[in-house]
Amino acid sequence: MTELTKLTLTEARDGLAARDFSASDLTNAYLGEIAAGNQALNAYVAITEDKAREMAAASDARLAKGEGGALEGIPLGIKDLFATEGVHTQACSHILDGFKPRYESTVTANLWADGAVMLGKLNMDEFAMGSSNETSYYGNVVNPWKRDGSDEALVPGGSSGGSAAAVSGALCLGATATDTGGSIRQPAALTGTVGMKPTYGRCSRWGTVAFASSLDQAGPITRTVRDNAVMLRSMASVDPKDTTSIDAPVPDYEAAVGKSVRGLRIGIPKEYRVDGMPDEINALWQQGIDWLKDAGAEIVEISLPHTKYALPAYYIVAPAEASSNLARYDGVRYGLRVDGDDIADMYEKTRAAGFGTEVKRRVMVGTYVLSAGYYDAYYLKAQKVRTLIKRDFDLSFEAGVDAILTPATPDAAFAPGAITDPVAMYLNDIFTVTVNMAGLPGLAVPAGLNRDGLPLGLQLIGRPFGEETLYSLGSVIEQAAGRFTPKRWWA
Amino acid sequence: MSVDIDTVKRVAHLARIKVTDTEAGEMTGQLNTILAFVEQLDEVDVSGVEPMTSVVKQEMKKRADVVNDGGYPQDVVANAPMSEDNFFMVPKVVE
Numbered sequence: 001m002t003e004l005t006k007l008t009l010t011e012a013r014d015g016l017a018a019r020d021f022s023a024s025d026l027t028n029a030y031l032g033e034i035a036a037g038n039q040a041l042n043a044y045v046a047i048t049e050d051k052a053r054e055m056a057a058a059s060d061a062r063l064a065k066g067e068g069g070a071l072e073g074i075p076l077g078i079k080d081l082f083a084t085e086g087v088h089t090q091a092c093s094h095i096l097d098g099f100k101p102r103y104e105s106t107v108t109a110n111l112w113a114d115g116a117v118m119l120g121k122l123n124m125d126e127f128a129m130g131s132s133n134e135t136s137y138y139g140n141v142v143n144p145w146k147r148d149g150s151d152e153a154l155v156p157g158g159s160s161g162g163s164a165a166a167v168s169g170a171l172c173l174g175a176t177a178t179d180t181g182g183s184i185r186q187p188a189a190l191t192g193t194v195g196m197k198p199t200y201g202r203c204s205r206w207g208t209v210a211f212a213s214s215l216d217q218a219g220p221i222t223r224t225v226r227d228n229a230v231m232l233r234s235m236a237s238v239d240p241k242d243t244t245s246i247d248a249p250v251p252d253y254e255a256a257v258g259k260s261v262r263g264l265r266i267g268i269p270k271e272y273r274v275d276g277m278p279d280e281i282n283a284l285w286q287q288g289i290d291w292l293k294d295a296g297a298e299i300v301e302i303s304l305p306h307t308k309y310a311l312p313a314y315y316i317v318a319p320a321e322a323s324s325n326l327a328r329y330d331g332v333r334y335g336l337r338v339d340g341d342d343i344a345d346m347y348e349k350t351r352a353a354g355f356g357t358e359v360k361r362r363v364m365v366g367t368y369v370l371s372a373g374y375y376d377a378y379y380l381k382a383q384k385v386r387t388l389i390k391r392d393f394d395l396s397f398e399a400g401v402d403a404i405l406t407p408a409t410p411d412a413a414f415a416p417g418a419i420t421d422p423v424a425m426y427l428n429d430i431f432t433v434t435v436n437m438a439g440l441p442g443l444a445v446p447a448g449l450n451r452d453g454l455p456l457g458l459q460l461i462g463r464p465f466g467e468e469t470l471y472s473l474g475s476v477i478e479q480a481a482g483r484f485t486p487k488r489w490w491a
Numbered sequence: 492m493s494v495d496i497d498t499v500k501r502v503a504h505l506a507r508i509k510v511t512d513t514e515a516g517e518m519t520g521q522l523n524t525i526l527a528f529v530e531q532l533d534e535v536d537v538s539g540v541e542p543m544t545s546v547v548k549q550e551m552k553k554r555a556d557v558v559n560d561g562g563y564p565q566d567v568v569a570n571a572p573m574s575e576d577n578f579f580m581v582p583k584v585v586e
Binding site: 098099306312323332340363367371378387388421426 | 494499502503505507508510528529530532534543545546547549551552566568569571572579582583
């Protein structure tokens with residue numbers, strides 16, 4: 001690893017501004033890391049080497065004139081879910097074979113407008129459906145972390161597994177990701193990185209391949225809390241092209257990093273103490289409570305009584321919306337086509353060949369729960385339960401709670417193939433999914449290592465548009481816990 | 492509620508996914524596991540509760556009713572598996 005790739009995003013930004021090194025040096029250093037490490041980690045599904053060099057050269061030209069945006073010359077990885085003009089965009093599905101959009105997603109357009117450099121497209125679970133990055137058409141992503149004394153490969157979590165692995169393994173300075181039920185926070189926790197799922201509507205969904213539209217939200221995965229704050233500020237915007245984009249100015253999140261948390265009230269929800277949770281997770285949670293208390297925050301026990309219903313409600317709402325969103329992949333307008341006897345046969349054969357097992361399973365569940373006679377019993381009921389889940393949070397916030405602290409995941413990274421039962425896999429999102437159901441911001445911060453030397457994370461949940469509070473609290477945990485970097489066993 | 496293999500085949504057809512008998516058999520078990528899991532919601536009393544329709548309260552944005560995009564059919568069909576003269580080509584639909 002070169003010295004340049006050891007810098008954090010904000011350190012690199014400051015180094016570029018001071019002309020200590022050039023954007024081209026930095027991008028070439030990362031392209032070198034990708035060349036050396038990607039075969040082992042499988043984090044990138046497309047490497048845009050030429051484009052990266054061009055963008056870096058353009059950044060150098062701007063920096064030389066004393067110009068440049070907030071991310072000028074910063075090399076980033078982009079989850080394959082974001083439309084990037086003329087570049088591989090397939091949501092890591094076979095059904096989008098060869099798709100190269102003629103337009104750019106709002107989130108990535110915002111990043112390029114601020115001077116960032118694209119290194120390539122990152123691996124993910126197919127259509128963001130998965131919690132271990134085992135459903136990608138492009139194969140599993142390998143977690144840069146391994147258990148002490150073991151060579152066994154572990155999953156990086158999912159669905160943003162490529163984003164998390166690339167950031168953790170220093171194959172980019174930061175990565176875009178998306179989170180529908182935990183897909184930013186769970187992989188961040190499993191790789192020792194920082195992941196923010198912002199308030200629903202903070203980042204535009206325009207040009208992001210849709211999974212479950214009422215839950216999907218883009219956010220950054222980075223090495224530090226400060227890096228995360230800087231990257232979110234560039235990703236977020238008010239976008240007339242997304243009707244769910246919220247008309248609220250984007251604050252300077254970085255200013256919140258390191259701010260005092262004295263007097264903030266932190267809720268500890270008793271319902272998150274689930275049966276069978278490892279002692280280490282409980283101990284980590286207590287450690288987090290103590291750190292925040294030491295920093296002057298006030299700890300209060302709260303109750304979120306409908307927590308246990310969030311996951312079952314999610315597994316109605318998300319597949320229902322997915323079955324509708326994925327109806328567009330029919331072999332007519334883009335991607336794969338498998339010829340058939342007639343048009344219906346062509347649709348059915350194309351979708352049978354193009355979708356993987358987990359995607360088919362969710363489209364089937366969604367089609368079933370939306371089919372005639374079942375809408376009220378499933379989808380409408382789940383949306384009512386969602387109201388109750390949100391009300392639980394609202395009541396806590398009305399009672400003066402500023403943020404909520406929970407574990408990010410029920411356990412550390414596991415081996416591929418270790419979880420085969422779909423429902424058991426869904427349980428990985430038990431602490432994160434409530435946040436999507438209520439549309440709130442959630443931040444996963446690395447907080448320690450387990451007995452095998454694997455990273456574990458804590459989650460901070462905020463009020464709507466409470467991202468700044470989360471960054472202030474997250475930096476307290478980061479200061480106390482330190483940063484976590486995997487041993488470089490690849491290349 | 493549980494599904495049988497005929498229901499699974501019917502749902503697969505609704506979803507326009509071709510399934511073999513073996514696949515339909517496997518899916519029947521998996522779908523029933525998932526449906527049993529979501530049945531926990533039966534414990535919740537939702538009487539008088541409104542369904543959630545948006546997570547953040549905001550007036551629906553409207554734009555002026557004017558043409559503000561378009562005029563590039565070649566871009567629209569650029570990714571089509573088959574197209575001709577800026578039309579998508581599909582197997583014959585009407586005899």
